[in-house]
Amino acid sequence: MIPLQFYLIVAAILFCLGLFGALARRNAVAILMGIELMLNAVNINLVAFWRYVKPAAPTMDLAGQIFALFVVTLAAAEAAIGLALIIAIYRSRDTVNVEDVDLMKW
Amino acid sequence: MDILNNLFTNIYNAINAFLNGLLGGAGLRPDAASAIVAAIMGLIVGTVVLLFGVGVVLTLIWLERKVAARVQDRVGPNRVGPFGMLQPVADTIKMFIKEDIVPTNADGLVHLLAPVIALAPAVLAFVVVPFGQGMQPADLNIVVLWVVSVSSIGTVGLFMAGYGSNNKFALLGGMRAVAQAISYEIPQVLTIVPIILLAGSMSLVQIVQKQSTLWYVFVLPVGLIGFVVYYISALAEVNRTPFDQPEGESEIVAGHHTEYSGMKFGLFYLAEYFNFFIVCTIATTLFLGGWQGPFLPSWLWFLIKTYALILLGMWIRMTLPRFRVDQLMKFAWQVLVPISLINIVLTGILLMFFKVG
Amino acid sequence: MLTSQFLTYVAFFVLSAIALIGAFLAVTLRNLVRAALGLILSFMGVAGIYFVLEAEFVAIVQVIIYIGAISVLILFAIMLTRGLMTSAASTQNSQWIGAAFVGMLMFAVLFFVAITTNWPLAQPHTISDLIPRLGADLVTTYLLPFEAVSLLLLAALIGAIVIARE
Numbered sequence: 233m234i235p236l237q238f239y240l241i242v243a244a245i246l247f248c249l250g251l252f253g254a255l256a257r258r259n260a261v262a263i264l265m266g267i268e269l270m271l272n273a274v275n276i277n278l279v280a281f282w283r284y285v286k287p288a289a290p291t292m293d294l295a296g297q298i299f300a301l302f303v304v305t306l307a308a309a310e311a312a313i314g315l316a317l318i319i320a321i322y323r324s325r326d327t328v329n330v331e332d333v334d335l336m337k338w
Numbered sequence: 339m340d341i342l343n344n345l346f347t348n349i350y351n352a353i354n355a356f357l358n359g360l361l362g363g364a365g366l367r368p369d370a371a372s373a374i375v376a377a378i379m380g381l382i383v384g385t386v387v388l389l390f391g392v393g394v395v396l397t398l399i400w401l402e403r404k405v406a407a408r409v410q411d412r413v414g415p416n417r418v419g420p421f422g423m424l425q426p427v428a429d430t431i432k433m434f435i436k437e438d439i440v441p442t443n444a445d446g447l448v449h450l451l452a453p454v455i456a457l458a459p460a461v462l463a464f465v466v467v468p469f470g471q472g473m474q475p476a477d478l479n480i481v482v483l484w485v486v487s488v489s490s491i492g493t494v495g496l497f498m499a500g501y502g503s504n505n506k507f508a509l510l511g512g513m514r515a516v517a518q519a520i521s522y523e524i525p526q527v528l529t530i531v532p533i534i535l536l537a538g539s540m541s542l543v544q545i546v547q548k549q550s551t552l553w554y555v556f557v558l559p560v561g562l563i564g565f566v567v568y569y570i571s572a573l574a575e576v577n578r579t580p581f582d583q584p585e586g587e588s589e590i591v592a593g594h595h596t597e598y599s600g601m602k603f604g605l606f607y608l609a610e611y612f613n614f615f616i617v618c619t620i621a622t623t624l625f626l627g628g629w630q631g632p633f634l635p636s637w638l639w640f641l642i643k644t645y646a647l648i649l650l651g652m653w654i655r656m657t658l659p660r661f662r663v664d665q666l667m668k669f670a671w672q673v674l675v676p677i678s679l680i681n682i683v684l685t686g687i688l689l690m691f692f693k694v695g
Numbered sequence: 696m697l698t699s700q701f702l703t704y705v706a707f708f709v710l711s712a713i714a715l716i717g718a719f720l721a722v723t724l725r726n727l728v729r730a731a732l733g734l735i736l737s738f739m740g741v742a743g744i745y746f747v748l749e750a751e752f753v754a755i756v757q758v759i760i761y762i763g764a765i766s767v768l769i770l771f772a773i774m775l776t777r778g779l780m781t782s783a784a785s786t787q788n789s790q791w792i793g794a795a796f797v798g799m800l801m802f803a804v805l806f807f808v809a810i811t812t813n814w815p816l817a818q819p820h821t822i823s824d825l826i827p828r829l830g831a832d833l834v835t836t837y838l839l840p841f842e843a844v845s846l847l848l849l850a851a852l853i854g855a856i857v858i859a860r861e
Binding site: 233234236237238239240241242244245246247248249250251252253255256257258259261262264265266268269272275276279280282283284285286287293294297298300301302304305306307308309310311312313315316317318319320322328330331 | 700703704707711714715718719721722727730731734737738741744745747748749750752753756757760761764765768769771772773775776787788790791793794795797798799801802805806809810814815816817822825828829832833837840844847848850851852854855856858859
């Protein structure tokens with residue numbers, strides 16, 4: 233049996249790579265890619281906890297998987313809205329570089 | 339009768355028993371022996387299924403050319419072998435010895451990987467199809483979704499071909515292919531939902547078993563609507579005329595495989611017919627009762643039904659002209675998606691009040 | 696038993712390597728299309744990890760939604776906003792060293808927590824009728840979040856169409 237910690241460490245590395253991508257990239261689409269990676273890492277944790285950790289109540293023994301499914305749904309909604317925003321910005325400003333669209337800052 | 343029906347399962351069992359006896363006699367530990375036998379049997383089944391798939395594709399290419407010729411009042415290939423049946427073999431040899439051309443400014447790695455990624459999912463989908471009674475290479479309670487998911491990976495291969503070629507026609511064709519595949523995947527999945535509701539299972543084996551008395555296409559009206567919508571969106575999903583905008587010759591040369599030659603092009607060709615065969619087998623399994631049928635062996639029934647659907651597809655291809663791109667998208671989102679949604683609701687009502695299925 | 700356990704370990708390490716290498720390519724490559732393809736590789740690896748965890752439904756959903764929908768959306772967005780991205784300017788911004796530092800710090804914290812916490816472990820269980828149970832739970836125990844997520848998806852659908860329309 234693979235120890236739970238192995239999954240947690242893989243998820244942690246994935247999360248930190250995603251975090252790095254979201255913080256260090258210039259292109260808005262690439263930032264979104266980093267965020268998707270972080271959501272994936274969270275999902276690995278949820279499913280690993282579902283398999284290894286004692287559920288709080290017997291009726292909730294699928295909670296980990298169900299919440300992973302909710303996260304996937306949210307990720308889909310987030311990607312759709314995020315990319316629509318990026319395309320709208322590209323139309324009006326001709327750039328997807330996040331450093332060039334900080335109009336609210338002065 | 340029974341001998342023919344169980345022919346392939348008996349061969350499988352015989353080889354399995356032989357290997358078990360061989361390894362057991364060699365003095366291996368029982369658990370190691372059974373693991374090795376399972377691995378060898380998996381390899382054998384995989385190889386047989388793959389060879390069968392390639393064989394099917396070769397016959398399909400021949401059949402397509404013959405049917406096209408008949409529809410257009412020609413004779414078709416008739417030089418190589420009896421009735422020109424060895425023509426696909428000759429074509430394959432020609433493709434093998436052709437030069438492999440990579441455009442100068444192409445993204446080499448992506449260009450190389452695209453045909454592989456287009457073909458691999460088609461092969462993966464093959465391993466869950468129940469070809470006859472007890473003749474499914476693998477069965478899980480989610481194989482219906484498995485088929486859907488692997489077909490969505492193939493889309494990425496088409497995009498990679500379009501991007502990697504560094505050619506505007508290839509890019510246009512790739513973008514069209516992806517947009518079309520995504521749009522038509524939705525009605526395709528939504529028409530599978532009523533079948534899952536009727537059968538109460540997502541296992542293809544159980545879906546076939548539930549159809550022993552009544553094929554789901556005859557569960558009126560939902561089965562028939564579902565079958566028609568599924569078949570149309572399946573034709574669109576595999577980019578066949580009248581839905582072949584991604585490679586429309588008169589508009590964008592050859593679409594995503596404009597810049598491909600030699601065996602890389604051959605892989606795309608193979609993937610196309612593999613996919614066509616698979617959507618027909620899935621339609622047979624979901625709506626036409628799979629291998630269920632009287633008198634003949636189960637696997638023969640399965641092949642007869644599948645080939646009937648394939649011939650229907652070829653007939654449609656030779657008869658109808660190509661859609662325009664905007665008509666195509668409108669058709670998917672404004673006609674097929676609403677119909678399949680209504681179909682799901684109807685199925686729920688039928689199950690609730692009439693206890694069908 | 697020993698053979699299958701060994702194979703599980705091999706599968707886990709290979710799939711984790713695929714997921715992590717793909718993620719690394721996705722956040723470092725300069726060519727954005729290649730980065731997105733690395734992202735797809737990473738999603739595949741994660742789906743495989745779900746299979747090792749015997750959560751096959753989540754694995755299939757991962758492939759259908761992440762690879763079939765989200766990655767393709769991202770690829771589309773990259774192609775539609777291509778004009779600027781071909782310029783030779785660096786794709787990392789000026790704070791990338793700080794970002795790397797924050798990432799490593801975060802990893803150290805998560806690593807420490809994962810190793811030192813005393814998890815309330817249970818005997819790993821497999822549920823034979825997983826799919827029917829998932830379906831039933833979604834419309835009983837988790838009905839409210841399920842409806843909320845449906846509403847959110849509808850709102851996102853309409854919102855995306857309104858925002859992206861010319």
